[in-house]
Amino acid sequence: MAVKTVGIAELLVSDHVDDTLVTYSLGSCLGLAVWDPLARCGGLLHSFLPLSNTDPDRARDAPATFTDTGVVALLEAVLGLGASKPRLVAKAVGCANMIDDDRYFRVGERNYTVLRKVLWRNGILIAAEEVGGTMARTLVLHIGSGRAQVRAQGQRREI
Amino acid sequence: MAVNVLVVDDSSTMRHMVMRALELSGAPLGQVLEAANGREALDALAANWIDLVLTDINMPVMDGVEMLRAMRDSGLLATMPVVVISTEANDQRIHELRDMGVGAYLRKPFRPELLRATLEELLGYHHEG
Amino acid sequence: MKAELVQAAGRVFGSVAEELAFLFVTPAASDEPPDEPLLEAAAGFRGSHAGRVTLVAPASLAAEVAGNLLGLDSAETVDETQAEDALGELANVFTGHLATALWGGRALVNLDPPVVSPADPERWRELVGVGARVWAADDRPLALHVWLLQE
Numbered sequence: 001m002a003v004k005t006v007g008i009a010e011l012l013v014s015d016h017v018d019d020t021l022v023t024y025s026l027g028s029c030l031g032l033a034v035w036d037p038l039a040r041c042g043g044l045l046h047s048f049l050p051l052s053n054t055d056p057d058r059a060r061d062a063p064a065t066f067t068d069t070g071v072v073a074l075l076e077a078v079l080g081l082g083a084s085k086p087r088l089v090a091k092a093v094g095c096a097n098m099i100d101d102d103r104y105f106r107v108g109e110r111n112y113t114v115l116r117k118v119l120w121r122n123g124i125l126i127a128a129e130e131v132g133g134t135m136a137r138t139l140v141l142h143i144g145s146g147r148a149q150v151r152a153q154g155q156r157r158e159i
Numbered sequence: 160m161a162v163n164v165l166v167v168d169d170s171s172t173m174r175h176m177v178m179r180a181l182e183l184s185g186a187p188l189g190q191v192l193e194a195a196n197g198r199e200a201l202d203a204l205a206a207n208w209i210d211l212v213l214t215d216i217n218m219p220v221m222d223g224v225e226m227l228r229a230m231r232d233s234g235l236l237a238t239m240p241v242v243v244i245s246t247e248a249n250d251q252r253i254h255e256l257r258d259m260g261v262g263a264y265l266r267k268p269f270r271p272e273l274l275r276a277t278l279e280e281l282l283g284y285h286h287e288g
Numbered sequence: 289m290k291a292e293l294v295q296a297a298g299r300v301f302g303s304v305a306e307e308l309a310f311l312f313v314t315p316a317a318s319d320e321p322p323d324e325p326l327l328e329a330a331a332g333f334r335g336s337h338a339g340r341v342t343l344v345a346p347a348s349l350a351a352e353v354a355g356n357l358l359g360l361d362s363a364e365t366v367d368e369t370q371a372e373d374a375l376g377e378l379a380n381v382f383t384g385h386l387a388t389a390l391w392g393g394r395a396l397v398n399l400d401p402p403v404v405s406p407a408d409p410e411r412w413r414e415l416v417g418v419g420a421r422v423w424a425a426d427d428r429p430l431a432l433h434v435w436l437l438q439e
Contacts, residue, residue, distance in 0.1 A: 123182075171369075171373050172358065172370060217380075
């Protein structure tokens with residue numbers, strides 16, 4: 001079994017059934033897991049900020065930095081492995097209101113809104129989510145089974 | 160078995176939004192028809208075999224409550240599920256809708272995921288994922 | 289508009305615009321109308337409480353609302369009818385939620401169908417003159433006015 005870490009502002013896709021993708025410290029960031037049960041492939045995104053128009057150069061070089069470009073890049077990458085949009089199972093984690101965040105910017109909530117906008121545009125509904133609140137979370141995706149788990153405050157649960 | 164649906168709302172944008180959410184819901188869809196008010200909806204119900212109605216309340220010509228009362232009085236309401244999708248928030252009105260036999264009420268703006276869960280329960284299908 | 293009403297209207301509008309049309313609403317930097325075609329959406333309500341909501345926005349913003357509601361790509365365009373209809377629906381949903389915010393679930397309010405028509409900068413300034421607040425939705429300005437019939 002290969003455990004592969006997805007860092008902040010990164011995304012990773014896989015079609016190896018023994019792969020497990022994990023991303024840590026999802027505070028206000030968005031963690032998005034997508035998986036195709038037929039093609040048996042999927043991916044994980046850890047995006048940081050909602051909109052790429054604040055820094056188009058960075059969005060071009062590192063699209064996973066922003067939720068709008070990151071979700072699109074994740075979808076393109078997983079479609080490249082043979083996934084199909086209508087079959088994709090999407091699970092969202094994170095988008096919390098972290099205590100030291102500036103409430104004016106509402107980064108977590110805006111990450112979630114942008115996610116919903118991009119998924120709606122792509123005809124994908126959210127199958128499960130654990131978002132909001134004030135805690136940091138870890139998201140794990142098993143490529144072979146599509147099972148996704150959230151870890152927070154010492155607890156672990158399937159979503 | 161394919162479900163024929165009638166979508167009722169005076170806003171064409173809302174009708175198309177609901178229809179898109181319907182397509183993504185995984186429900187086994189047959190024909191999807193539209194109506195811009197309660198009067199047009201009753202005409203569509205009289206002329207077509209409909210299995211499910213998704214309707215707004217506040218509409219010109221004939222509103223959703225009057226339409227539902229007509230459906231109840233004719234016995235039609237007892238034969239199919241109805242989901243109200245509306246900005247309506249008056250407790251008494253929502254209570255009246257439930258008493259009439261409305262299957263579910265979604266407040267606008269509604270999440271397409273909630274429509275999917277609602278239809279899965281009302282129609283008894285399950286969408287993977 | 290009274291200060292509490294302005295606050296409630298801003299809060300509710302921001303929430304509805306984000307939830308319905310994926311728009312981020314912030315206070316605008318200026319009260320001046322933008323230099324582009326404008327649309328006005330007016331939605332009245334009657335019942336236990338009565339009043340009128342008026343929203344004036346660039347036609348391009350109305351088109352964006354329509355595109356977002358319909359889940360369209362940024363490259364896909366909407367026609368004028370769709371844009372007007374979408375702006376009217378935004379005003380309509382906002383009005384329903386404002387009534388709940390102000391008067392709770394006991395308020396029995398009937399919403400009139402929204403009326404959408406072209407507007408000019410003079411109309412914008414007129415509304416601002418009687419207390420409309422100017423907000424920015426995704427950095428595009430819009431003027432929002434709420435009038436309540438005093439009981």
